[in-house]
Amino acid sequence: AGDVLVLGKPLGVGILSAALKKDQLDAAGYAAMIGATTRLNRPGVELARLDGVHALTDITGFGLLGHTLELARGSNLTARVRYADLPWLPGVIDLAEAGILTGASARNWAAYSEDVVLHAALPSTARTLLTDPQTSGGLLVSCAPETVDEVLALFHADGFGDARVIGEMVSGERRLEVV
Numbered sequence: 224a225g226d227v228l229v230l231g232k233p234l235g236v237g238i239l240s241a242a243l244k245k246d247q248l249d250a251a252g253y254a255a256m257i258g259a260t261t262r263l264n265r266p267g268v269e270l271a272r273l274d275g276v277h278a279l280t281d282i283t284g285f286g287l288l289g290h291t292l293e294l295a296r297g298s299n300l301t302a303r304v305r306y307a308d309l310p311w312l313p314g315v316i317d318l319a320e321a322g323i324l325t326g327a328s329a330r331n332w333a334a335y336s337e338d339v340v341l342h343a344a345l346p347s348t349a350r351t352l353l354t355d356p357q358t359s360g361g362l363l364v365s366c367a368p369e370t371v372d373e374v375l376a377l378f379h380a381d382g383f384g385d386a387r388v389i390g391e392m393v394s395g396e397r398r399l400e401v402v
Contacts, residue, residue, distance in 0.1 A: 224300055226277055227371050228390040231383050232361025234287055234352065235315030236260055237325045242318050255312045260359040266377045267362055273377075275370025282360030286331050288339055288353045292399045294365055294392070296338070301395035305402055306345055310385040311352070319348040328354040338398045345401065353401060365392055 239256040242248040248256070270276050278298065282290045287304070295302040331354040341349060361383075366374050371388060378386030 224392055224394045225368065226365040226392040227368050227388055228291070228302065228304065228392065229364040229366065229371065229374050229378070229386060230282070230287075230310065230361050230389045231264065231266065231364070231378050231386045232259060232262065232282075233310035233312045233385045234282070234357065234360070235312035235355060236357045236360065237286075237327065237355040238315050238318050238323055238352070239312060240358070241325045242323045245323065247318070247321075247323060249314075252314045252318075255314070259312055262359070262382070264359075264362050266381045266383065269377050270362065270364055270374060273366070273370055273373060275367035276364055276374065277367070278365040280363050282357045282363055284327065284356040285335070286328070286354040286356055287363075288399060288401070289331055289335055290363055291390075292335050292338055294363070295399050296397045298365075298392060299397055300392045301397070302390060302399045303393055303402060304390035304399065306342070306349060308387060308389045310387060315352070316348065319351050324351045325356060327356045331356065340398065340400045342400070342402045349401070361386075
């Protein structure tokens with residue numbers, strides 16, 4: 224409890240991929256998708272060596288919610304994510320609002336929704352965006368507050384300019400809350 228959650232890459236690869244399959248992805252969206260999926264999570268090795276890093280995972284097929292819930296369950300804590308602080312690939316929110324999503328998003332929600340609380344004030348597309356499966360998604364780091372600056376510095380030094388704090392681990396049930 225008290226750890227800070229840091230995400231290394233913006234989200235939305237699955238939605239961009241779904242748009243590509245429907246011939247609704249422009250050149251900029253395609254470039255963003257390729258850029259995100261080909262950026263290797265090289266900071267992981269150095270992050271794992273930091274004493275203040277207590278957990279580290281990559282966001283892949285289960286989306287941000289599934290992998291963050293994994294941290295909550297493994298630590299017997301509640302993970303709290305701030306939706307407004309999440310980084311998104313360009314155009315992803317507009318595509319989600321236009322109804323572009325993956326089939327895996329609904330399956331992901333069905334698999335773990337009983338342990339997830341989405342704040343009522345979130346946008347109607349939040350569930351789709353948060354369950355979006357990622358290919359080569361960003362690293363999710365749970366670290367002591369005094370280690371956050373070092374974690375962010377490692378990400379930024381390796382070109383992960385979108386890395387940011389997205390939430391925290393708090394005492395409570397083994398669940399995930401998105402506020």
